[in-house]
Amino acid sequence: MRLATVIVVTGFLVVGCAAAPASQLDAGAGCRDVHVEVVLVSDVSIAMVSADSCVDGAGSVLPAADATDRLASAAWIAELPRFDRVDASVVVSAETYPFARRSVRSYSPSELESRWGGRPARLDVGVARHGPTGPWILLPLAGVLVLGGALRAARSGSIVVIGMRAR
Structure with a gap:
């Protein structure tokens, strides 16, 4: 993942x-x-x-x-x-x-x-600008926030992720 x-x-x-x-x-x-x-x-x-x-x-x-x-x-x-x-x-x-x-x-x-x-x-x-501009800079940020929210929900037990091993 x-x-x-x-x-x-x-x-x-x-x-x-x-x-x-x-x-x-x-x-x-x-x-x-x-x-x-x-x-x-x-x-x-x-x-x-x-x-x-x-x-x-x-x-x-x-x-x-x-x-x-x-x-x-x-x-x-x-x-x-x-x-x-x-x-x-x-x-x-x-x-x-x-x-x-x-x-x-x-x-x-x-x-x-x-x-x-x-x-x-x-x-x-x-x-001319350095790096990504406009909405391109927001997409990776949005992806990281969604992934962080999903991991937090999985750890709290609110959702069950199929395929993950418990440690």
């Missing part, structure tokens, strides 16, 4: 911590295996965008500077929670091909705006 409770609570917590979808960035940036996550670090919201590699129209792997620019511009126009900075990274670039060596670059909102124009407010879908 303890194992089942741990599994249920862990499931609720994992579902509440899922990262933002990256499908729109995959197609728009010409990059492979894009992952995007908006995290909050010391009250700074960071859109972390990464990809295995980015290619040009001919299928050649882009240099690191061009690949991170492409990822940052795609994140700038994507529907994501509000962010204060973009950290773009690419694993394989023209300089490191065929070996993997991560290249990372940070972009401030002012740099993003000067390079790719203003970000429409309609793209901001909320504020």
Whole structure:
């Protein structure tokens, strides 16, 4: 019974911590295996965008500077929670091909705006937060309270639980 409770609570917590979808960035940036996550670090919201590699129209792997620019511009126009900075990274670039060596670059909102124009407010879908939000935080708490109440009732003898051994 303890194992089942741990599994249920862990499931609720994992579902509440899922990262933002990256499908729109995959197609728009010409990059492979894009992952995007908006995290909050010391009250700074960071859109972390990464990809295995980015290619040009001919299928050649882009240099690191061009690949991170492409990822940052795609994140700038994507529907994501509000962010204060973009950290773009690419694993394989023209300089490191065929070996993997991560290249990372940070972009401030002012740099993003000067390079790719203003970000429409309609793209901001909320504020990045740590951990589960909304009703997801209440479900594990409710489960623990119900389980505690059932165990208390069983110990007092008000209800009989079939399958439990008496000690």
